[in-house]
Amino acid sequence: MHLSALLLCLSLGALVKCATGSDWCYTDCDDTPSTWENLHGASCGGKRQSPIDIDTNNVHADLHLLNFNFVNFSSKHVIKSIINNGHTVKLKLHDGEVEVSGGGLNDAYSTIQLHFHWGDTEHHPGSEHKIDGQRYLMEMHIVSMMKGLTMQQATEKSEGIAAMAFFIKATEDGDVSPTWSNLTSYLTNVMDTEIDMEHDISIDDLIKDVDLTKFYRYMGSLTTPNCNEAVVWTVFHEPIIIHKTLIQKFPEKAGFRNVYRPTQALNGRQVLASPATPLPSHPWCYHDHCEYTQSEWSRLPNAYCAGESQSPINIAKSSAVKEEKLGAFHFEKFDDKHVIEKIINTGHTVKCVLKEGVEVSGGGLGHVFSTLQLHFHWGAHDSEGSEHTVDSKRYPMEMHIVNKRKDLTLEKALQTTDGLAVLGFFIEATSAKEKSRSSSEQGASSSDMDALKKLTSYLSAIKNIISEVNVTEEISIDDLLGSVNRESYYRYNGSLTTPSCNQAVVWTVFKESIKVDETLMMMFPKETGYHNVFRSAQGLHGRTVYTTAAAARAPVSISLLLACLCAFHFRLHF
Structure with missing residues (x-):
């Protein structure tokens, strides 16, 4: 030849x-x-x-x-x-x-x-x-x-x-x-x-x-x-x-x-x-289709999943201690509609990687934190999937915004008790009745529905595990959070909720939930092909859960009632 x-x-x-x-x-x-x-x-x-x-x-x-x-x-x-x-x-x-x-x-x-x-x-x-x-x-x-x-x-x-x-x-x-x-x-x-x-x-x-x-x-x-x-x-x-x-x-x-x-x-x-190639340290999962399920995470090398400051936890309202120092947060670039760089299907969650410059401070954190990413935890069509629970109530979904201390490398932050700050937001469905009422009448916050629609529209492009897609739509973090009261929250010291479970997290769990259409929530398990991606509640082991001193905003219906009473009192006297 x-x-x-x-x-x-x-x-x-x-x-x-x-x-x-x-x-x-x-x-x-x-x-x-x-x-x-x-x-x-x-x-x-x-x-x-x-x-x-x-x-x-x-x-x-x-x-x-x-x-x-x-x-x-x-x-x-x-x-x-x-x-x-x-x-x-x-x-x-x-x-x-x-x-x-x-x-x-x-x-x-x-x-x-x-x-x-x-x-x-x-x-x-x-x-x-x-x-x-x-x-x-x-x-x-x-x-x-x-x-x-x-x-x-x-x-x-x-x-x-x-x-x-x-x-x-x-x-x-x-x-x-x-x-x-x-x-x-x-x-x-x-x-x-x-x-x-x-x-x-x-x-x-x-x-x-x-x-x-x-x-x-x-x-x-x-x-x-x-x-x-x-x-x-x-x-x-x-x-x-x-x-x-x-x-x-x-x-x-x-x-x-x-x-x-x-x-x-x-x-x-x-x-x-090659030595430089990033590899999964060990295969882990939430359920029974891998070597290391939740009950086995503590066996993973170099993991801290058996520690006594693990997350998530069940938050008992009656046991939460009021703390005056838990004031308002300062959010930098949460209103930037071009801050989400890409969306990744990790095989365990849907993760939104953020561009540089997003920051969180205040809220009793004591440091300025750089915001790295946000991700979601969900259940199935017939089960709830939040990681934290409140008085044993589990919400349908939970969104985590992950932040690293600005003065530390990620490696150092993972080894420091307050190296990371994670903001947890519950997500639940808006009922048909609630949809017909304005957000000011609901007594709970609604996200910008268009923002979540834009976000979930990318899910069909990341059906495969480790697939990712660049975000071109205008979506800000503020849009996703809607009108959640960010001055009313719980605070405790905990860990990452996935291996290696580093006990390096200052947790903030907000009391008000984000309200969204149920159909949008169901797109997460439907498009990714997996469900019930949440860790079970861990023991408190003597830790204290703190709460903001300010009460959550009263539902507007009560405010209207108070206004009517005031008007009635005015008429009685004049």
Whole structure:
């Protein structure tokens, strides 16, 4: 077989015909991925196939996976040409100019080409690898061959090929990348025509600001026939982020879509991670579908879940001690309608990550706190899901606003008894009768319903665990809180309510609840697919729960009655 033909066969997503002698495809032909293992001479039914779904709970850190050495990744003249071969769009590199070594690789490799995998639309993503079940919109592969080997030898050697995979994620914010805009200008539906690259584009320009120290490693195969089990795979943790419109150009201009192989069985292979890659310390959950359920959290290494200052608690109103020092809070940028940066499905909650500059002080806290994020706890359609309870009453939901002492690092704050301040707000349903009355007549606060509608509209985009979406709607924290009386609350010292349960939290639990439509609350379990995400109440162990001296605002109906009495008294005397 000629070298050019072999190069095509080595392309992890770029074959037209291989040694099988058969045509293959992703869709709309006889030899789709489900039948590749039957192709003559192919290894597609082997035990070391790619791509895979990387379960981060089963990944082990490897201290030997240190930094890569890249030669000419920054050169703007190494990309020779671009070609649409009917299976992918491939960028050919000039021979012998680009190299990869380090990163735990046992040899040096010559980089020969880059190519892409994509799906259909933003609702039908097309990356080949997955992370914890999540498929990204696109994936870019950089393919390198071990130096000193012929192409034939590389495909027959266990580590003959080194492939680096980069996930590609869409954004609607910011400017359109000039590099990716230039690249997509070459996309065409004309097959097998090599087009010279005239723009100055480097591999680093395409990778952008991805942290190249964070990656996963496993032994696998080519992801197209012949599926040779000859690949050392590096899958980078951080995605390349480019504008949504540029991603859409790949299926639109190339003329085909859904060009990715489904994930393959791991078959006992070990997936490793570089030391810099963030990994879950241990799998934990609220219920019975994992190793460490709530009753087992105390067994987690380096956890404090068996301590005597744990949260949440049941707040007994009659036992709460009035404290004059618990005054009004000062909230900085709670009224900023662009403060929510993104929403994440963590697998345990829905978390809203906030931009910098949001702060909380006052309220007897004694320090200024930087607001990091807010998240939710909920039950199911037939059960309540707040974490704290009041006189044993559990509310349908609870929202937590998490704040870190501004003068401490997060690591230090987690080890300081007042390092964190969490604001807890109960959420319950507004009845049909209450909806027809004004918020001033309800005697309880209502959130800005439009704000919560905007927030929950993003839930359908984060159905997969660890998926996230950027927030473009105007939503402020004040909008979500509505008219809750923020001067009436309970205070106690406690802990995080999830592992590692650090006893570093000054808790503020507000007395008034946020009122919202029940249909909006039900969207949380419906869209995420999990429910009853709350920790049970923990023992008080002698701790004191304090309460603000000021009474909660009286319901307006009572105020109206008092006004009528005053008017009656006025008429009696005059």
